[in-house]
Amino acid sequence: MKNILEINNVNKIYRNSLKALDNIKLNIREGEIFSLLGPNGAGKSTLINSICGIVNFNSGTIKINGYDNIKEYRKARQMTGIVPQELYLESFETVWKNVNYSRGLFGKPQNHKYVESLLKLLSLWDKKDSKIKELSGGMKRRVLIAKALSHQPKLLFLDEPTASIDVELRKETWDIVRKLNKNGTTIVLTTHYIEEAEELSTRVAIINDGKIILVDETDKLIKKLGEKSIKIQLKNEIINLNENIKNKYNLKINKNILTFKYNIKEDSINLTEMLNDIENDGYQIKDFITEQSSLEEIFIKLIKENKKS
């Protein structure tokens, strides 16, 4: 698949000597939903602000659909739209004027039909003449999305789209993201909610202290780094389980439940053999419960490892 965004060796050092971006290399594929995951202050916003021209980076190159975002900034920026984390809007302007203003800024002539369809897509059409100050928080966020999409960008950045909003609004935002992606927009979102990345994105990058620690497909990442556990429920309480079996599989015993933890990467695990060993020791198996570690657990593990190194 074609890369719509290519970031090479990008560095950013703020005036206070804080290195916000450390040799970032990242490619985003056209048509995907990509999550940039990291704790507060990891460099997520600095990275997307550098891509969109809001922050000046010190070195490296950023290409959007093949256009250098410094040398060919006009073409590059027409490709991108950004939805900021905070509700940065002019309260006294109407929705209609706000969205048309954004379209104009990006060098596009008026297109009332398109803006109308956009407002309808985001369920804002009946509010087009309302002033921003009259809207709810959810509507304001949708206005920001409409503004970011007003010039029909190929690549949309959402900076913490669901930060500090309630569960209902979060689901609504996710639905919008999926809808936009279905319509052909590539989406990059920053988040520190693992659930959000897991729910929405096809690929994920983990960023910490300005460095990209890992980039992978969300499912693969969970498979690759995820720990699985099997809880084996036996018919009777476990008394005197063979020590050899217990040590071989590192089993933990709790009443009639044996817990076996393993990493999906390891090929040496033979579950059939383990179950046979348990049965041969005189125990009858009643039930199984399998659990897989979430992206959140992987994320914490990676951040900890990164800090140690």
Next chain:
Amino acid sequence: MNYFGVKAILIHELDRFKRTLLQSLASPIITTSLYFIVFGTAIGSRIKEIDGINYGSYIVPGMIMLTILTQALSNASFAIYFQKFTSTIYEIHAAPLSSFEIILGFVGAAAIKSVIIGLIIIITAGFFVDIEIQHPILMIFFLILTSITFSLFGFIVGLYADGFEGLQIIPILVITPLTFLGGSFYSITMLPEFWQNISLLNPVLYLISGFRYSFYEVSDVSLLTSIITIFTILISCILFISYTFIKGYKIKN
């Protein structure tokens, strides 16, 4: 050139002017009327003429200058500072706009407002005194160039201001005193020689003098010096803004 982008900023800023039309227009009209009552009637009754011009008419160019200098500066500084204050400036940065286009949009809007206000003051003044404009093209030249120059100056003030208080410092502490001391309501020939020489250090004197020449063909300094002064201020502002944009200071992180 991103024409639609510049147009969007211009329309957006002029919309704000329309939204606050009453304050925008009432303020200069009331202020002009008050100046006429205080200076034209109370003081003017004791000063019949300056350089052969009726005192009431003589002060009109100075009054217009006083208003457009402060209005251009305030409008431009507020426009850019407000975007910084509300953080909506992120959109300007993210848009495919060059520094020149951003300035053109903001400064253009502030200058248009100032020119409108200047013309309204001329009309208002016409109700109180007789006004002649000997050189209308020169008058328009000064009106537009001064509006642009001080809108640029205001843009700089707005970029560097750290609070709404900061926006007020330059108009109140610098522009208004310089305008009052720059011969808005008198000719510097009425001052003792020492103060005349001091007044010549005031750049606003040259703007008022040149502007007054376009009305009545009377001035305290030569027309050429006035034109050179306005261009010098204009170029200084352009250079300073260019430097600020290149460095990204106060605009981008």
